[in-house]
Amino acid sequence: MPLLTVLTAPDPRLKIKAKPVESVNDDIRQLMDDMLETMYANEGMGLAATQVGVDKRVVVIDLNAGEEGVEPDIIKLANPEIIWSSEETAIVNESCISVPNQYGAVDRPTKVKIRYLDENNTLQEKEVDDIFARCIQHEIDHLDGILYIDRLSRLKREIILRKLLKNNKLRL
Numbered sequence: 001m002p003l004l005t006v007l008t009a010p011d012p013r014l015k016i017k018a019k020p021v022e023s024v025n026d027d028i029r030q031l032m033d034d035m036l037e038t039m040y041a042n043e044g045m046g047l048a049a050t051q052v053g054v055d056k057r058v059v060v061i062d063l064n065a066g067e068e069g070v071e072p073d074i075i076k077l078a079n080p081e082i083i084w085s086s087e088e089t090a091i092v093n094e095s096c097i098s099v100p101n102q103y104g105a106v107d108r109p110t111k112v113k114i115r116y117l118d119e120n121n122t123l124q125e126k127e128v129d130d131i132f133a134r135c136i137q138h139e140i141d142h143l144d145g146i147l148y149i150d151r152l153s154r155l156k157r158e159i160i161l162r163k164l165l166k167n168n169k170l171r172l
């Protein structure tokens with residue numbers, strides 16, 4: 001399976017709002033598998049199609065990514081949407097493979113109810129919390145053209161973007 005190229009900020013393609021998938025067919029399943037391989041190669045826990053320059057509402061997650069000796073806990077989602085969010089929120093440090101080597105504290109609801117098409121094109125609804133809730137909100141943001149740094153203060157965002165540009169220049 002081919003590895004896909006992950007876009008990094010400030011690539012303008014990361015700002016594009018992705019289009020819904022009509023149905024989860026073999027092409028979408030192949031995309032999901034390629035995205036999963038790409039996610040692992042970049043040591044991520046979640047990846048949205050927007051991050052590989054594909055204009056489709058597709059997300060893959062492995063909640064156990066990076067844990068040694070633990071079975072993967074893979075979820076493949078098309079057209080994921082949040083249909084309920086808890087009032088309770090938490091501030092947690094997030095990172096993103098499209099914003100390499102940086103992190104920032106983001107305030108998000110701790111529990112959400114999601115609706116999505118699974119890899120068999122079956123509509124699913126699920127209430128999720130903890131890491132799953134955090135991750136799916138971050139990935140749906142990607143599909144809407146939003147990076148976690150867009151949820152930080154302007155000052156913090158500019159510091160991170162400046163660091164990214166500097167790192168890009170130093171890639172000798």
Ligand code: NI
Binds near residue numbers: 095096097098138142
């Ligand atoms: Ni991300």
